[in-house]
Amino acid sequence: MLPAELEAIPAIGELARWDPSVITEGRLERGELTLVIEPAAILRVCQYLKERGFLRLSSVTAVDWHPSRPRFEVVYHLHSLETNQRVRLKCRLDEPAEIDSVTGVWRAADWYEREVWDLFGIRFRNHPNLRRILLPEDWTEHPLRKDFPVHGRRYDYAEEEA
Amino acid sequence: MGGKPEDTAPGEAAGAAPRRLTLNMGPQHPSTHGVLRLVLDLDGETVVRAEPEIGFLHTGIEKEFEQKFYQQGVTLTDRVDYLAPLSNNLCYCLAVEKLLGLEIPPPAQWVRVMLTELTRLNSHLVWLGTHALDVGAMSVFLYCFREREDILRIFEMFSGQRMMTSYFRIGGLALEPPRGWHHAVKRFIEAFPCKVDEYEELLTRNPIWLQRTRGIAQVPLADLLDLGVTGPMLRAAGLAWDIRKAEPYSSYEKFDFEIPTRQESDVYARYQVRVEEMRQSARIVRQALEGMPSGRYVADAPEVVLPDREKMKTEMEALIYHFKIVTGGFRVPAGEVYQAIESPRGELAYYVVSDGSSKPWRVYMRTPSFGNLQCLPRMLEGGLIADVVAGLGSLDFVLGDVDR
Numbered sequence: 001m002l003p004a005e006l007e008a009i010p011a012i013g014e015l016a017r018w019d020p021s022v023i024t025e026g027r028l029e030r031g032e033l034t035l036v037i038e039p040a041a042i043l044r045v046c047q048y049l050k051e052r053g054f055l056r057l058s059s060v061t062a063v064d065w066h067p068s069r070p071r072f073e074v075v076y077h078l079h080s081l082e083t084n085q086r087v088r089l090k091c092r093l094d095e096p097a098e099i100d101s102v103t104g105v106w107r108a109a110d111w112y113e114r115e116v117w118d119l120f121g122i123r124f125r126n127h128p129n130l131r132r133i134l135l136p137e138d139w140t141e142h143p144l145r146k147d148f149p150v151h152g153r154r155y156d157y158a159e160e161e162a
Numbered sequence: 163m164g165g166k167p168e169d170t171a172p173g174e175a176a177g178a179a180p181r182r183l184t185l186n187m188g189p190q191h192p193s194t195h196g197v198l199r200l201v202l203d204l205d206g207e208t209v210v211r212a213e214p215e216i217g218f219l220h221t222g223i224e225k226e227f228e229q230k231f232y233q234q235g236v237t238l239t240d241r242v243d244y245l246a247p248l249s250n251n252l253c254y255c256l257a258v259e260k261l262l263g264l265e266i267p268p269p270a271q272w273v274r275v276m277l278t279e280l281t282r283l284n285s286h287l288v289w290l291g292t293h294a295l296d297v298g299a300m301s302v303f304l305y306c307f308r309e310r311e312d313i314l315r316i317f318e319m320f321s322g323q324r325m326m327t328s329y330f331r332i333g334g335l336a337l338e339p340p341r342g343w344h345h346a347v348k349r350f351i352e353a354f355p356c357k358v359d360e361y362e363e364l365l366t367r368n369p370i371w372l373q374r375t376r377g378i379a380q381v382p383l384a385d386l387l388d389l390g391v392t393g394p395m396l397r398a399a400g401l402a403w404d405i406r407k408a409e410p411y412s413s414y415e416k417f418d419f420e421i422p423t424r425q426e427s428d429v430y431a432r433y434q435v436r437v438e439e440m441r442q443s444a445r446i447v448r449q450a451l452e453g454m455p456s457g458r459y460v461a462d463a464p465e466v467v468l469p470d471r472e473k474m475k476t477e478m479e480a481l482i483y484h485f486k487i488v489t490g491g492f493r494v495p496a497g498e499v500y501q502a503i504e505s506p507r508g509e510l511a512y513y514v515v516s517d518g519s520s521k522p523w524r525v526y527m528r529t530p531s532f533g534n535l536q537c538l539p540r541m542l543e544g545g546l547i548a549d550v551v552a553g554l555g556s557l558d559f560v561l562g563d564v565d566r
Contacts, residue, residue, distance in 0.1 A: 058390075059513070086502075132217075133217060143225055150226070
């Protein structure tokens with residue numbers, strides 16, 4: 001059940017009534033609206049919100065809460081130009097982390113999801129081109145994970161020969 | 163453009179059907195303004211497919227944030243968008259201040275507004291100079307860099323640095339503004355509108371400029387929105403959305419300025435929007451100069467802001483605070499903030515997640531260049547190879563801002 005102040009926001013109240021099972025948590029902190037969404041429903045929720053004015057996908061990113069569980073949070077920032085309302089959607093995922101791509105809803109999601117894959121190793125199902133975007137293609141790890149050392153790994157030339 | 167023809171499709175004989183040519187542009191190409199690689203598929207002179215390759219300037223800044231105290235992080239923000247360091251300083255400071263619940267005194271807010279608007283001028287001047295140079299108008303570059311130099315001198319006067327200023331700190335400003343700053347800014351801003359007239363004289367009705375920019379690289383507004391484009395690009399497509407007006411921060415609501423828009427969504431419209439933005443920024447700087455409130459330049463928060471130098475040497479309490487802040491930083495309440503501002507390129511946002519310790523758990527930078535660059539294929543495909551450079555220039559991206 002959402003707090004009353006969130007129910008009062010038109011698009012959010014409608015979303016909660018449309019399918020109460022998709023929102024597991026909602027809060028308004030420091031004037032910012034956060035909804036925790038059931039990962040399996042993310043595509044439906046995004047589609048629904050886009051039809052209700054959230055034309056802009058501002059960004060997609062992730063947070064690694066290692067060693068806590070569930071480990072990852074995928075964070076979507078949406079913005080409605082009509083009502084000047086921002087909303088943050090969050091999906092909590094555990095390893096192996098995988099979630100539906102929202103590229104079908106906003107084309108803007110393409111590069112953002114590739115970046116999250118590249119830096120966190122979270123897979124996006126049905127992404128048209130899920131390749132690394134910032135790191136070289138032959139890179140093997142995902143550096144923004146908390147268990148990746150900030151100085152990187154020591155390179156071993158013997159491995160290269162093998 | 164250092165390109166090389168690649169294999170034609172099998173069965174395609176020379177002289178038969180038009181040959182597809184794959185052209186590699188960059189990463190070291192002067193008009194990509196940094197290190198952007200473009201793979202272009204050409205059919206004759208028409209661009210059939212354009213694919214940007216990025217990441218050559220990736221430095222892992224977001225990872226580095228997690229190792230530093232909050233205040234140390236300010237120096238990292240300069241190095242993201244190196245043409246708008248103060249906009250990045252401001253956005254990060256606002257985000258952390260929101261987490262801390264800090265109240266920033268009006269003089270600091272006004273100096274912040276004034277300097278970020280000078281940053282916008284600085285960034286637009288570099289853009290205009292290099293964009294015109296790419297399209298073939300050499301002299302504009304010399305004019306723009308003349309004024310840019312004056313702005314850099316003002317930055318140096320305030321912060322001791324020309325580019326990597328780090329002048330805004332969490333809790334206010336790094337230093338009190340220097341003596342005589344008022345005079346220097348005033349002299350610059352009074353002369354500036356005439357300088358914009360000079361650029362316009364060189365370009366606005368220049369037939370070559372018009373031919374190279376009008377009707378070029380058009381993208382409809384719906385596509386721009388869907389692709390995540392922000393800033394002057396959207397305003398050149400007719401959408402009057404500016405975060406300074408829509409979600410005012412740092413006292414912007416107290417300033418009087420307009421949001422310039424155009425409908426055409428081509429290279430020329432983007433040029434017009436940015437030139438008009440320069441005039442509006444100059445207006446804001448003048449208002450900040452004339453109405454500058456007096457008072458302190460840092461918040462009243464001894465556990466966050468370093469104490470005054472003199473007090474540190476004479477008062478025990480100040481010395482203790484100084485020691486604590488320098489050796490252990492300050493704790494920030496757990497929570498998260500997404501702070502967006504209008505940078506010269508569009509929506510710049512910092513998403514800061516705190517776990518309650520003295521180092522951020524996660525800092526994500528939603529940079530405008532990354533978002534805007536995504537519309538490049540849509541913009542170039544179907545156009546002519548000769549217009550690629552004009553289209554690229556009209557995006558006004560900074561590769562440091564794209565790759566982080």
